[in-house]
Amino acid sequence: MILTDIRQAIAPFKPHLANALPELYPEPHDIPQGWGLTFFLHLKDSAVHSEGTGWWAGLPNLFWYADRKRGIGGMIASQIIPFGDMKILGLWANIEAGLNENLQTK
Template identity: 45%
Template sequence: MVFENQLPHLPDFGRTPIQTAIPMLTNTIDDLYPQEGNPPQGWSFGGFLTLKPAATGRGNHKLWWAGLANLYWWCDRERGVAGLIGSQILPFWDEKVLHQWHTCEKAVYDGLEKS
């Protein structure tokens, strides 16, 4: 059930802006995982589900989540890969750390394509 969408009736829930309550702890988040064409998104008991392939190479039904100190992870059971970007940077949703997360994830998938 960790990889199953528990909120199929809310396919755009992650696109609901999250306004910061304490700016020194978190930035405002407009979209948790922007994707071209705004495909449906999902939520499982373990975190956010990317239901459609992403620009990084991530495929269907990949699980990810994040922590306050800009900690981001993802798990792709089909491809047999997972990754973690960890920092101790505030506020949350730091653009530079987000960029590193996506760059790292893309490098992992690009490496899989070459092997």
């Protein structure tokens, strides 16, 4: 695993299919992000994800993640384009926050 932060903006090739995003997963900038074999990786433990959490997204605002250390994962499946829909991104963030909050109270 390479411990280099690969965080970068997304400039869509076809703006009618994807929104420009300054970064897709805005974890704190002291949390490095990288690539696994076929997915995005969080390279350090944070309040939101464990080290090694993998996730990926698809064009119609499909998102999944798997945090094996915490034993949780989630998926949002929509058919909304353009990619990077702010309501779907907000939903994803709220679902993860709710899961994490529930884990902390038990």
